[in-house]
Amino acid sequence: MTGKKLLIAALLLAAVLLIPHRANAAYAEGEEDVMEGLEQKIDELLAALDTEELQNYLDSLSKFGGVSVRDRLKSLITGDVSLDYASLGEAVLGLIRGEASVLLPAFAVVLAVALLCGILNSAKNGFMNSTMSDIINFIGFLSVGAVVLSCLISAISAGFETVAHMRRQMELVYPLLLTLMAASGGSVSAAVCRPAVAFMSGGIVSLFAEIVLPAAVLVIVLAFVGNLSDSVRTEKLGDFFKSVSKWLIGLSLGLFSLFLTVQGISAAQYDGLSLRAVKYVLSGSVPVVGGFLSGGVELVVAGSALIKNALGAFAVFLLFGTVLRPLLLFVALQLFLRLSAAVTEPAGGKISAFLSRLAGDLGYFIAALLSVAFLYFLTLLLCVCASGAIL
């Protein structure tokens, strides 16, 4: 009797354990069908998305040549892209080393000229008369200025080009993002974000490209010119333009980012309420698989949302690749100027003060570049997250 009871208990236990497994198996199969349907829908939607202009832009860039936008978006959606942080770190260090090695000859020239001027300054009180010594100092300053100017010109051109590239990327990515936002149920979010992104790609970038960056260039030029002659002073003029740059950068960053954040949150709430009502209605009558996707309508919306998020991530990678090299160039140049100022200080003369002032003035250029990149990143983040909160 005891054995029979044990056998019945074992059979019951086996039945209890087996049934959920069978239900899970059926659950997993249904979910697989939905995921397959979603993949097909994504392929269909990707084929319908007009990425030709973005592809042409990528093909024009040497470092991104051969990259297919659609394939890259698909791999971002399926998660086939992995970030190797170790090799990224190595690449960054390699870039810094490369820029530093290009600046080494310039550093050697600056050091040599400063030492010569230092020796001549000490000889001024000895066998050389002061006028000749002043002329030699002036020529020494011009030599250092010419070398530093040649390094600065390439960096400043790279800075202006980077801002132009960011503007072009905004013009290509924003229309696609707004389209995908509207298609994924974020119609209010898209309508609310449209004027903000239009102002970003038009007004804000123009402000930086036409006022802030040229003002930063003018500050650098005034630093040069102000050191040519003791009677021509340009410090206050340089301070005025620095102040203009600082205020414009601060106001754009502060006000615009606050405006974007408030708009994005409020728009997402409205879209979220209306789309959740649709989901509730649909999922009430259609077999729900895992409470996730329940029908063809949601596959279309979810497909657009996934493509939007992938496009946002792709745009961020593109932004990072565009900004990284010029930024490292500026950082290397600023370090070079500070090092040169430190090394030439014992030699005396005005070369050290000039190099130190230039290093400080270069910071405004870096700040302007980073501000545009940050605002672009913020708008991308809001476009992706504002309607991403809905699902």
Add this chain to the structure above:
Amino acid sequence: MKAYIISIVGAILLSALVTALVSDKKMGRFIKGIARLLVFSVLVTPLVALFRGDGDLPSGASEIGTDSGYLARCTELLRESYGEEVGAVLADYPVWAETEISLSENGRLEKITVKIGQNGINEQDGHIDMTAGIESALEERFRCEVEVIWCNSRETER
């Protein structure tokens, strides 16, 4: 802005050159004063024009369009999906029907029109009951306007 920068640099360089070349006598000091006034005027003139409203400020917002082809394709897919779901509801009724789905600009379902072909099988009262049943089922499910139209079988063949 570029022209402004170049003009300031040119004026300052000229002033520095004049200061270096000219002597410290009366005429020399007069020339240095003129050079400084030149620099001052080059600095101030564009700012005066800006305050008058003659200057160029950065352009405002640019136009951002959308991919209308993609939105049209999404609308088509949504219409197909809604059509399939309406069909699933109508499968419970012994009728042959065509459905028209009306979507708003942002893809929301606005109206479902069901055109049912008459085959002479159902009686008049049966039509009314079936219409009410279909409308009620679809309104409850999709929360939108529903219209049921009965057509002759000849009209549906045309």
